[in-house]
Amino acid sequence: MFTARKTLGSADGRPDNAARLRDALDRADAVVIGAGAGLSTSAGFIYTGERFQKHFADFIREYGFEDMYSGGFYPFSTPEEYWAYWSRYIFINRYMDPPRRVYEDLLALVGEKDYFVITTNVDHCFQKAGFDKKRLFYTQGDYGLFQCSEPCCQETFDNEGTVREMVARQKDRRVPSELIPVCPHCGRPMTMNLRADDRFVEDAGWHEAAGRYENFLRTRAAGRVLFFGIGRGVQHPGDHQIPVLADDRARSPGGLCGAEPKQGLCAKRDRRAEHLYQRGHRRRAVGAPLPVPSEDRLTGVRRRRRIKCLKNGLMNDIAACARKVAYDTVVCA
Numbered sequence: 001m002f003t004a005r006k007t008l009g010s011a012d013g014r015p016d017n018a019a020r021l022r023d024a025l026d027r028a029d030a031v032v033i034g035a036g037a038g039l040s041t042s043a044g045f046i047y048t049g050e051r052f053q054k055h056f057a058d059f060i061r062e063y064g065f066e067d068m069y070s071g072g073f074y075p076f077s078t079p080e081e082y083w084a085y086w087s088r089y090i091f092i093n094r095y096m097d098p099p100r101r102v103y104e105d106l107l108a109l110v111g112e113k114d115y116f117v118i119t120t121n122v123d124h125c126f127q128k129a130g131f132d133k134k135r136l137f138y139t140q141g142d143y144g145l146f147q148c149s150e151p152c153c154q155e156t157f158d159n160e161g162t163v164r165e166m167v168a169r170q171k172d173r174r175v176p177s178e179l180i181p182v183c184p185h186c187g188r189p190m191t192m193n194l195r196a197d198d199r200f201v202e203d204a205g206w207h208e209a210a211g212r213y214e215n216f217l218r219t220r221a222a223g224r225v226l227f228f229g230i231g232r233g234v235q236h237p238g239d240h241q242i243p244v245l246a247d248d249r250a251r252s253p254g255g256l257c258g259a260e261p262k263q264g265l266c267a268k269r270d271r272r273a274e275h276l277y278q279r280g281h282r283r284r285a286v287g288a289p290l291p292v293p294s295e296d297r298l299t300g301v302r303r304r305r306r307i308k309c310l311k312n313g314l315m316n317d318i319a320a321c322a323r324k325v326a327y328d329t330v331v332c333a
Contacts, residue, residue: 021228024226025109025110025113025226027224028113028224028225028226029114029220029223029224029225030113030114030115030116030216030220030223030224030225030226031110031113031114031115031116031225031226031227031228032115032116032117032118032216032217032225032226032227032228033106033110033115033116033117033118033119033228033229033230034118034119034227034228034229034230034232035117035118035119035120035121035126035229035230035231035232036119036120036121036229036230036231036232037120037121037231037232038230038231038232039102039103039106039121039125039230039231040098040121040123040125040231041231042100042102042231043098043099043100043101043102043103043125044098044099044100044102045093045098045123045125047067047068047069048066048067048068051092052065052067052068055088055092056068056071056085056088058173059071059085059173062173068089071085071089072085072086072089078174079180079189080174080175080176080177080180081173081174083166083175083179083180083181084166084170084173084174084175085173086192087162087163087166087167087170087175088167088170089143090143090144090159090163090192091163091164091167093123093143094122094123094124094142094143094144094163095144095160095163095164097128098123098125101129103125103126103128103129103131104129104130106129106230107129107130107131110228114220115135116135116136116137116212116213116216116217117131117135117136117137118137118139118213119136119137119138119139120139120140120232121138121140122138122140122141122142122143122194123143124142124143124144134212135212135216136209137209137210137212137213138206138209139195140194140195140200141192141193141194141195141200142156142193143192143194144158144159144160145157145158145159145192145193146158146159146162146181146190146191146192146193147190147191147192147193147200147201147203148183148185148186148188148190148191148201149183149188149189149190149191149199150183150186150188150199151183151199151201152183152185152186152188153183153185153186153201154201154202154203154204155185155201155203156193156201156203156205157181157184157190159181162179162181165179166179
């Protein structure tokens with residue numbers, strides 16, 4: 001994907017961003033990758049167009065949905081129909097492989113380095129591509145996990161078997177009632193383990209990954225660290241984006257050792273998705289699968305969310321690390 005070149009400029013005199021990134025990687029002792037939805041978009045996990053029409057033609061005919069993301073907020077009248085939609089949604093975005101080898105190419109680029117990945121992506125593509133599980137921190141959840149909608153416990157549940165059966169047995173946009181997932185502890189409806197408000201479950205695995213990330217930053221603080229942001233700010237609202245790179249740049253007087261490509265890998269931001277989240281489709285579907293904060297709570301939720309995804313003092317540790325590291329600046333515009 002990225003190749004080293006003899007110079008850092010192109011033939012026409014413009015900056016050669018791939019070469020500058022390669023140069024920064026060569027000089028870095030460690031790499032922190034902050035990845036957003038644009039990376040999966042570039043790998044072919046597109047929520048509109050032909051892919052959406054192929055898998056959701058019946059829902060499009062019935063409800064006029066224009067994309068997968070907005071359809072996920074629709075208040076279906078029954079849980080059977082809701083889970084027919086969401087089981088397909090989860091299946092194609094979690095249990096199917098992306099059509100393009102973007103994640104594999106990224107691993108080839110950084111695989112020999114001392115790296116760690118922090119990501120808002122919930123599609124498991126990093127792990128499926130071969131990234132070390134112990135070097136991944138999924139801050140916003142996982143399509144492959146259910147949680148109690150209340151929640152009554154800080155526990156998540158693997159959903160692959162249930163999702164595959166829902167997809168196989170659904171008919172006329174409905175799944176059999178006996179497949180509707182309920183919490184084994186309290187009997188309430190299950191929901192996806194996706195961060196939407198303060199009911200998101202941060203289970204033991206989430207906290208273990210947060211601790212490994214915290215340790216990575218602390219133990220690499222004496223070296224040269226490249227913070228590499230990729231695919232951020234593409235599909236989900238700004239509240240869902242990883243604050244690591246921007247916050248560290250602001251807090252560090254010496255600047256951030258960062259590379260944030262804005263072309264090539266990164267698709268254009270989906271403004272419709274942001275509009276839907278910010279202004280519409282706030283109604284909760286049957287079973288409360290994706291609770292969305294009410295207007296009077298949004299300000300407080302937004303304020304807390306920046307630190308929510310990097311809990312237990314991680315932001316302070318990142319800032320401390322930023323002040324100690326010898327920085328270069330890589331601007332990939």
